[in-house]
Amino acid sequence: MIIDQILEWIQKYETIIIHRHVRPDPDALGSQGGLACLIRDNFPEKKVYTVGEMTDSLRFLLPMDTPDDAVYANALVIVCDTANRERISDTRFGKGARLIKIDHHPVVDSYGDPEWVKTSASSTSEMITSIYGTHPELKMTESAARLLFAGIVGDTGRFQFSNVTSETFLAAAALVKHPFDRQAFFNNLYKRSLSLARLNGYVLQHFTLTEEGVGFIKLPLDLVRSFNLESSDASMLVNCFSDVEHLKAWVLFSEEEDLIRVRLRSKGPVINRLAEVYHGGGHPLAAGATVHGWEEADRLISDLQAICRQ
Known part of the structure; x- marks a missing residue:
């Protein structure tokens, strides 16, 4: 059983460094930190590090470590919730003695030995x-x-x-048996600044819904900054119009300095293959991509319209 293999490797190494993907979401941090806790709580003699850049809105979940390069020598490296190597936060992941992958995304880049991928799982957590x-x-x-x-x-x-x-609910039930403060957690996870709330209002007023059921909003960087926000903040609004009637799939474009981030979501049409065409990937109903100009963004919208039309 692959879980047994992973635990055997954990037991063999004194130093374990856990990575996850760039621009982390709750599952990236939850699986990374949750695995770190599992190891620290059950193997207290081991040195465990969690690494990667952090997003301000999720700093409440856990702190990151900053180990020196030398720490990677003879270390076990585990990467959580990351389908391909180019999305791993902190490029030192290859400097360890062994690399393990734990993920629930469809395989687009096979790395790690062992490699535990379970696409039927709701999350790596x-x-x-x-x-x-x-x-x-x-x-x-x-x-x-x-x-x-x-x-x-x-x-x-x-x-x-x-x-x-049903496995998701059983996992959640097992977790809530432990008396952590769920109300405080939800308050922190879903709080938003006044600036973000006002940008949310802008998105609701200005998004487009096509006759094919495609919703989209384009957020140029200068517009986002006029709300005293950055592109990474705008990405949090990807689902703000997801409950609109007749919507089949939607996309939020958030411009950065030299590219445009694309957040794709769907209620049925498969979108991860479209994301792969535009330098991205993900799940059938939730994916991300990158375009390099608004003309390319328009082509992606046209392709998404064709998918929804089918």
Whole structure:
């Protein structure tokens, strides 16, 4: 069983460094931090580091470590929630003695030995939670439960998305048995600044809904900055018009200095293959991509319209 293999490798190494993808979301941080807690709580003699850049809105979840390059010598490196190597935060992931991949995205880049990929899981945090279920001798702390719950909540949209299964609910039930402050967690996860609330209002007033059921909004960088925000802040609004009637799929374009980030979501039409065409990828109903100008953004919209038309 692959979980047993991963635990065997964890037991063999004194130093373990855990990575995840750039521009982290709750599942990236939840699975990274949840796995770190699992190791620290059950193997206290080991040195465990979590690395990667942080986004301000999620700093409340856990702090990041900044180990020196020398720490990677003879270390086990585990990458969570990252489909391809180019999206791994902190490029030192290849400097360790062994690399393990734990992910729930469709495989677009096979790396790691072993490589544990379970596309039927709602989140990588759900996968980490299942380690406890298959090994009842492992203890789970409140800190681990809080982080793993955060990852599941984030990737399921509070259990609203189609990736939720009975296993997802069972995992969540096991986590909430631990008395972490769920209300405080939700308050932190969904709070937004006044500036972001006002940009949210702009998006609701200006997004376009086509006859094919495609919704889209273009957010130039100068517009976002006029609200005293940055592109990474704007990305948090990808679902702000997701409940509009007749909407099948939607996309938020958020301009950065030298490219435009694309957040794609869908209620049915498969969009991850479209994302791959535009330098991205992801899940069938939730994906990300990159375009290099508004003309290319318009081509992506046209392609999305064709998919929804079918």
